Amino acid sequence: xxxxxxxxxxxxxxxxxxxxxxxxxxSGGGKGxxxxxxxxxxxxxxxxxxxxxxxAWAPDGFVPPxxxxxxxxxxxxxxxxxxxxxxxxxxxxxxxxVDSIGSVRSAAGAMMIAGLRGGLAVMSDIRTGLPGxxxxxxxxxxxxxxxxxxxxxxxxxxxxxxxxxxxFVDRWRVPGESASKQWEERFGxxxxxxxxxxxxxxxxxxAGLTITxxxxxxxxxxxxxxxxxxxRVIGAxxxxxxxxxxxxxxxxxAAHAALLLCDVxxxxxxxxxxxxxxxxxxxxxxxxxxxxxxxxxxxAHTVREMIAATNDGLAYASYLTWxxxxxxxxxxxxxxxxxxxxxxxxxxxxxxxxxxxxxEAGFVHLPPARVSMESGAIDRMELVxxxxxxxxxxxxxxxxxxxxxxxxxxxxxxxxxxxGRFQCELTDVDPAAVQIGDRVEMTxxxxxxxxxxxxxxxxxxxxxxxxxxxxx
Amino acid sequence: MASxxxxxxxxxxxxxxxxxxxxxxxxxxxxxxxxxxxxxxxxGITLDDVDAFWLGTMGSGLSGLTLSRPLKIQHKPxxxxxxxxxxGSEAFRNACYAVxxxxxxxxxAIGVEKLKDSGYSGLVVGSPANDxxxxxxxxxxxxxxxxxxxxxxxxxxxxxxxDVLTRIAWKNHRNGALNPRAQFRKEVSMETIACSxxxxxxxxxxxxxxxxxxxxxxxIVRAEDAHKYCDNPLYVKALxxxxxxxxxxxxxxxxxxxxxxxxxSAADAYAxxxxxxxxxELAMAEVHDCFTPTELVLMExxxxxxxxMGWKEVxxxxxxxxxxxxxxxxxxxxxFGHPIGASGLRMLFECWLQLRGLAGxxxxxxxxxxxxxxxxxxxxxxxLGGGPGACVSFVSVVGSELG
Numbered sequence: 049x050x051x052x053x054x055x056x057x058x059x060x061x062x063x064x065x066x067x068x069x070x071x072x073x074x075s076g077g078g079k080g081x082x083x084x085x086x087x088x089x090x091x092x093x094x095x096x097x098x099x100x101x102x103x104a105w106a107p108d109g110f111v112p113p114x115x116x117x118x119x120x121x122x123x124x125x126x127x128x129x130x131x132x133x134x135x136x137x138x139x140x141x142x143x144x145x146v147d148s149i150g151s152v153r154s155a156a157g158a159m160m161i162a163g164l165r166g167g168l169a170v171m172s173d174i175r176t177g178l179p180g181x182x183x184x185x186x187x188x189x190x191x192x193x194x195x196x197x198x199x200x201x202x203x204x205x206x207x208x209x210x211x212x213x214x215x216f217v218d219r220w221r222v223p224g225e226s227a228s229k230q231w232e233e234r235f236g237x238x239x240x241x242x243x244x245x246x247x248x249x250x251x252x253x254x255a256g257l258t259i260t261x262x263x264x265x266x267x268x269x270x271x272x273x274x275x276x277x278x279x280r281v282i283g284a285x286x287x288x289x290x291x292x293x294x295x296x297x298x299x300x301x302a303a304h305a306a307l308l309l310c311d312v313x314x315x316x317x318x319x320x321x322x323x324x325x326x327x328x329x330x331x332x333x334x335x336x337x338x339x340x341x342x343x344x345x346x347x348a349h350t351v352r353e354m355i356a357a358t359n360d361g362l363a364y365a366s367y368l369t370w371x372x373x374x375x376x377x378x379x380x381x382x383x384x385x386x387x388x389x390x391x392x393x394x395x396x397x398x399x400x401x402x403x404x405x406x407x408e409a410g411f412v413h414l415p416p417a418r419v420s421m422e423s424g425a426i427d428r429m430e431l432v433x434x435x436x437x438x439x440x441x442x443x444x445x446x447x448x449x450x451x452x453x454x455x456x457x458x459x460x461x462x463x464x465x466x467x468g469r470f471q472c473e474l475t476d477v478d479p480a481a482v483q484i485g486d487r488v489e490m491t492x493x494x495x496x497x498x499x500x501x502x503x504x505x506x507x508x509x510x511x512x513x514x515x516x517x518x519x520x
Numbered sequence: 521m522a523s524x525x526x527x528x529x530x531x532x533x534x535x536x537x538x539x540x541x542x543x544x545x546x547x548x549x550x551x552x553x554x555x556x557x558x559x560x561x562x563x564g565i566t567l568d569d570v571d572a573f574w575l576g577t578m579g580s581g582l583s584g585l586t587l588s589r590p591l592k593i594q595h596k597p598x599x600x601x602x603x604x605x606x607x608g609s610e611a612f613r614n615a616c617y618a619v620x621x622x623x624x625x626x627x628x629a630i631g632v633e634k635l636k637d638s639g640y641s642g643l644v645v646g647s648p649a650n651d652x653x654x655x656x657x658x659x660x661x662x663x664x665x666x667x668x669x670x671x672x673x674x675x676x677x678x679x680x681x682x683d684v685l686t687r688i689a690w691k692n693h694r695n696g697a698l699n700p701r702a703q704f705r706k707e708v709s710m711e712t713i714a715c716s717x718x719x720x721x722x723x724x725x726x727x728x729x730x731x732x733x734x735x736x737x738x739x740i741v742r743a744e745d746a747h748k749y750c751d752n753p754l755y756v757k758a759l760x761x762x763x764x765x766x767x768x769x770x771x772x773x774x775x776x777x778x779x780x781x782x783x784x785s786a787a788d789a790y791a792x793x794x795x796x797x798x799x800x801e802l803a804m805a806e807v808h809d810c811f812t813p814t815e816l817v818l819m820e821x822x823x824x825x826x827x828x829m830g831w832k833e834v835x836x837x838x839x840x841x842x843x844x845x846x847x848x849x850x851x852x853x854x855x856f857g858h859p860i861g862a863s864g865l866r867m868l869f870e871c872w873l874q875l876r877g878l879a880g881x882x883x884x885x886x887x888x889x890x891x892x893x894x895x896x897x898x899x900x901x902x903x904l905g906g907g908p909g910a911c912v913s914f915v916s917v918v919g920s921e922l923g
Contacts, residue, residue, distance in 0.1 A: 379641065380640055381640055381641060381642070381644070382644055385647070385649070385652075386652075387652030388650060388652075391651040392651040392652065394651070398651075398653065399652070399653050413770055415653065421765060421767050421770070442772070443665050443669055444665075445657075445662075445664045445665055445720055445721040446720065446721060447657055447664075447720045448718060448719055448720060449642055449661070449720060450656055450657060450658050451656070459655060459656075459657045461769065463772045467772070468770075468772075469770050469771060470770070471655045471657070471769045472655065484672075495652065495656075505652060
């Protein structure tokens with residue numbers, strides 16, 4: 049028997065009021081909010097944040113033998129994306145890293161792969177659509193990571209499941225296009241419902257359960273109407289229907305089924321049964337039973353707390369700019385150089401893992417150095433990981449000249465607990481609210497992209513938000 | 521540390537300096553020709569008389585060919601040097617050593633920078649291929665960190681510190697208004713300075729030196745040969761250059777209120793020149809006012825004011841043109857402009873004029889030796905390159921008399 053050993057979610061700091069869309073365009077939008085990844089996030093960087101949280105709550109000493117990454121919006125094609133996550137988690141090179149990308153169903157692939165090998169499944173998505181359209185307003189950005197493993201370690205056991213697969217063109221996008229197309233909605237509803245019925249029926253039979261025994265029913269998928277209809281016909285208890293977070297986060301594509309699962313795990317009791325029904329070019333039903341290990345492995349902040357700690361004041365123009373839909377006038381400054389591959393590979397531990405070096409006297413050098421600042425001793429350092437260490441702002445400045453997709457740049461000098469000083473950018477922050485003495489934590493981000501190469505590195509963000517990776 | 525200095529071993533016998541500014545119609549070649557010709561004419565020699573050249577430029581040309589090609593120098597040594605904003609000073613320093621050691625009789629130190637061809641706002645410095653992790657802060661942002669740190673350490677409230685910074689910019693523009701070679705030749709009111717659009721931290725546009733084109737040159741000979749060319753040479757008393765370990769940004773004990781590199785280079789320079797009380801012995805100083813808080817901190821690092829008291833001295837006018845120790849009498853980087861490779865030599869050019877009574881409207885009273893009068897006969901130049909906690913610093917002392 050196998051199941052979920054630990055979980056972690058990342059909901060980005062910003063949300064967009066759907067009314068802001070209609071206010072700008074005269075149509076589109078709707079009610080509530082959708083989550084929006086920051087200008088310095090992509091599916092890979094958000095995947096890292098979620099993975100750090102899931103691993104923080106996994107059993108001590110656990111090293112995933114594989115990272116499987118799923119998204120509909122990969123940062124790269126032809127280059128594996130999971131390897132960047134692997135590097136940011138400082139996994140040994142003997143651990144594998146694979147992508148399962150392109151569609152919402154890819155998430156099932158990642159979970160299957162991770163499940164087979166007792167590894168980490170990372171599902172992450174940034175969902176957009178043409179301005180004014182339903183994909184734009186209904187979409188959401190988020191990332192989730194699940195550590196899969198043995199039943200002996202599980203907080204939720206895998207007790208059954210079933211697939212119903214069919215080929216039909218309901219939603220599609222040719223690579224390179226910026227938005228998907230959808231056939232008229234009534235066709236998708238017609239195609240999905242029999243598949244839902246088949247998959248749910250087969251899954252329940254495989255677990256020896258009836259639908260009324262299901263305590264938490266998650267139904268999700270990009271076809272909103274089919275999902276709503278499915279929820280009605282499945283016949284679960286009304287109290288079992290799980291809120292799909294459409295009013296706060298939106299539909300986060302490949303991450304959404306897992307995000308709703310995290311929300312359930314945040315409050316489920318031992319013995320509860322969960323059904324995760326995903327409509328994605330077919331229907332998959334996954335059945336789980338919560339164990340009594342759940343209490344000890346809940347992250348410090350729930351998904352709902354994370355959402356509550358976000359900022360719903362994002363301007364629609366900022367959303368469009370950050371997603372590359374609105375090309376803004378740049379400052380009269382040169383664009384950054386592309387990060388060079390040889391130096392990036394040499395400094396892999398620093399760039400991806402935020403490893404500094406500590407000399408024999410305990411002085412932490414950031415970036416890592418070979419020569420001790422005080423003693424001059426060469427190569428007598430040990431590597432020390434700063435990614436989960438908290439820091440305090442020693443001083444800072446707001447730079448209105450530097451190039452940024454979201455100016456101004458806030459540059460801070462931060463002092464890590466236990467030693468180490470580092471000059472870095474602050475993110476998820478209001479420049480006017482920064483003060484010397486503020487506490488910050490490190491977050492993995494994409495600084496910029498040049499010549500098609502993404503420059504990944506770390507920034508600091510205020511600790512006022514909920515959900516810190518290393519917090520127990 | 522064994523830094524013996526070459527006090528009174530070499531002398532400047534001629535200098536030239538172009539106007540600094542936006543020279544759309546002049547390239548690097550044009551400015552090199554202009555400043556070298558002016559220096560040669562000033563010394564009463566020809567290009568052929570020069571035995572060796574030191575060329576300082578950070579981004580306007582590589583190799584000695586940058587000078588030998590336009591000037592058609594006939595098979596002489598031309599060394600290209602760079603050391604961030606101390607580039608011009610570095611050219612001068614190395615030319616002096618070459619003459620002091622006897623390898624050459626006549627050397628030229630020449631600096632140039634053509635910043636206005638890039639088309640970008642602010643200074644742009646290229647960097648070698650890297651991993652994309654170094655901080656993206658601009659120079660104004662980096663130096664803006666000095667201001668809140670200084671205010672906090674010495675209990676100066678934010679508005680008062682802003683007034684101090686404004687006073688520094690005002691002084692330098694006032695001096696530059698008297699200087700026909702300066703980029704900016706108008707006085708600027710304190711209100712305009714204080715209300716200028718913010719660039720980084722507390723720093724507005726008027727707290728930052730501008731981007732400028734220019735060139736300057738000096739001719740150097742052994743001290744004992746100086747009087748063959750010139751009745752009133754300037755003797756080089758001290759040359760100090762320090763490159764720090766760049767530990768400030770990684771050391772929690774660095775508090776952003778001082779440039780340790782400047783303190784070291786000043787101490788070395790004062791020892792070489794035999795100066796024990798800079799404020800009393802110097803007639804003037806040209807310092808690296810890339811940003812207003814930099815000049816404030818330099819007053820203390822160079823020993824012109826007690827720690828924590830520099831701000832009071834600024835407000836009291838101690839460093840004004842008619843003050844006890846005029847600082848940046850030619851307008852400084854702020855209003856003269858900062859073409860990187862030329863600045864160090866431009867600073868020496870002001871010393872060249874002032875110590876010999878040739879500074880016209882800007883002439884400092886009380887300079888000794890002019891018309892036989894007693895008074896101060898030494899001047900200091902200072903450049904720094906890099907940023908707070910991670911920089912290089914140069915200090916020179918020159919004087920109109922031996923001893």
